[in-house]
Amino acid sequence: MAILVTGGLGYIGSHTVVELLNNGFDVVIVDDLSNSEKFILKNIEEVAGKKPVFYPFDLKRRELLTQVFDAHQIDGCINFAASKAVGESQVKPIDYYENNLFTLINILQEFKERGISNFIFSSSCTVYGQAEKMPIDENTPLKMPESVYGKTKQMGEEILIDFAKAYNRKISLLRYFNPIGAHPSGKLGELPLGIPNNLIPYVTQTAAGIREKLSIWGDDYDTEDGTAVRDYIYVVDLAKAHVSALKNLLHSNEETVIDIFNLGTGKGSSVLEVVKAFETANDVKVPYQICARREGDITIAYANADKAEKELHWKSETSLEESLRTVWKWQQYLDSRAV
Ligand code: UDP
Numbered sequence: 616m617a618i619l620v621t622g623g624l625g626y627i628g629s630h631t632v633v634e635l636l637n638n639g640f641d642v643v644i645v646d647d648l649s650n651s652e653k654f655i656l657k658n659i660e661e662v663a664g665k666k667p668v669f670y671p672f673d674l675k676r677r678e679l680l681t682q683v684f685d686a687h688q689i690d691g692c693i694n695f696a697a698s699k700a701v702g703e704s705q706v707k708p709i710d711y712y713e714n715n716l717f718t719l720i721n722i723l724q725e726f727k728e729r730g731i732s733n734f735i736f737s738s739s740c741t742v743y744g745q746a747e748k749m750p751i752d753e754n755t756p757l758k759m760p761e762s763v764y765g766k767t768k769q770m771g772e773e774i775l776i777d778f779a780k781a782y783n784r785k786i787s788l789l790r791y792f793n794p795i796g797a798h799p800s801g802k803l804g805e806l807p808l809g810i811p812n813n814l815i816p817y818v819t820q821t822a823a824g825i826r827e828k829l830s831i832w833g834d835d836y837d838t839e840d841g842t843a844v845r846d847y848i849y850v851v852d853l854a855k856a857h858v859s860a861l862k863n864l865l866h867s868n869e870e871t872v873i874d875i876f877n878l879g880t881g882k883g884s885s886v887l888e889v890v891k892a893f894e895t896a897n898d899v900k901v902p903y904q905i906c907a908r909r910e911g912d913i914t915i916a917y918a919n920a921d922k923a924e925k926e927l928h929w930k931s932e933t934s935l936e937e938s939l940r941t942v943w944k945w946q947q948y949l950d951s952r953a954v
Contacts, residue, residue: 879918
């Protein structure tokens with residue numbers, strides 16, 4: 616049984632490929648290396664002790680995708696391939712719609728024509744915007760996100776729901792909160808392109824001396840210490856949730872399944888708490904300055920992940936400090952490669 620993993624050399628994708636291989640699935644990766652590097656493939660193999668099939672091409676190339684489906688018995692897809700920089704999405708909206716939605720439609724055309732079911736989509740808690748009530752469960756009303764990136768996630772969800780309903784297929788929409796951390800081996804992790812936008816890579820690079828100071832975007836939020844609160848979920852825990860979600864689809868006797876799960880820890884942490892946890896976990900200093908709020912940021916978001924626990928028998932297991940230790944190990948691995 617082969618699972619197509621698009622973006623399988625990316626951050627969450629690579630960790631999920633390892634978990635799929637550990638669970639006995641054959642994996643076919645399509646990744647255009649636009650936000651990843653080839654050595655990740657070798658590292659996946661080292662970590663999992665098995666080799667996934669790899670095709671380096673852009674999913675917009677439908678004719679190449681057709682060849683992959685012709686060559687392999689694909690029984691499902693986990694779709695990670697997407698552009699994900701919120702700021703960039705505002706200045707390149709058409710590229711984002713093309714990269715994130717056109718590619719999704721190409722895969723769904725293959726699924727439709729070949730009668731394939733079992734599609735897992737990387738969505739995001741950004742579809743909830745600033746929710747009125749915490750924690751956020753799956754019944755929380757959706758708000759069309761402000762960013763083009765966020766809109767592609769919400770539109771992707773809608774496309775998949777229509778696909779499942781019209782053709783009687785099984786889909787799972789996974790709404791991630793804030794994925795962090797790296798593989799405990801120190802061989803897989805996030806590879807930020809240029810100056811990181813996300814908190815953890817910026818914290819790590821500051822601790823490593825690559826950046827001078829972390830800017831904390833706002834300490835005047837209505838939270839305990841004034842900095843914004845998020846739910847930071849360990850990437851290996853998140854990867855395991857994908858395997859559980861896939862098994863849930865594969866084992867379901869229903870013809871049509873539309874699953875939606877929030878994937879988080881259920882616990883909110885402020886930016887300052889994250890910085891302190893990183894310093895304690897790794898015994899390093901992270902110089903920082905308080906700056907004005909970043910446009911578009913919400914105050915607080917953390918998950919109610921009870922549905923995933925009940926239906927997928929999955930829950931987050933790794934503490935914030937433990938996952939921050941793995942990030943530091945990954946940074947040291949990157950530093951050793953750069954020498
Ligand atoms: N953040 C920060 N400095 C940075 C990057 C992020 O203070 O250099 C804050 C950001 O304002 C937010 C939190 O860290 O409150 C998480 O931001 P990130 O971009 O990692 O994820 P988001 O929740 O925005 O998707």
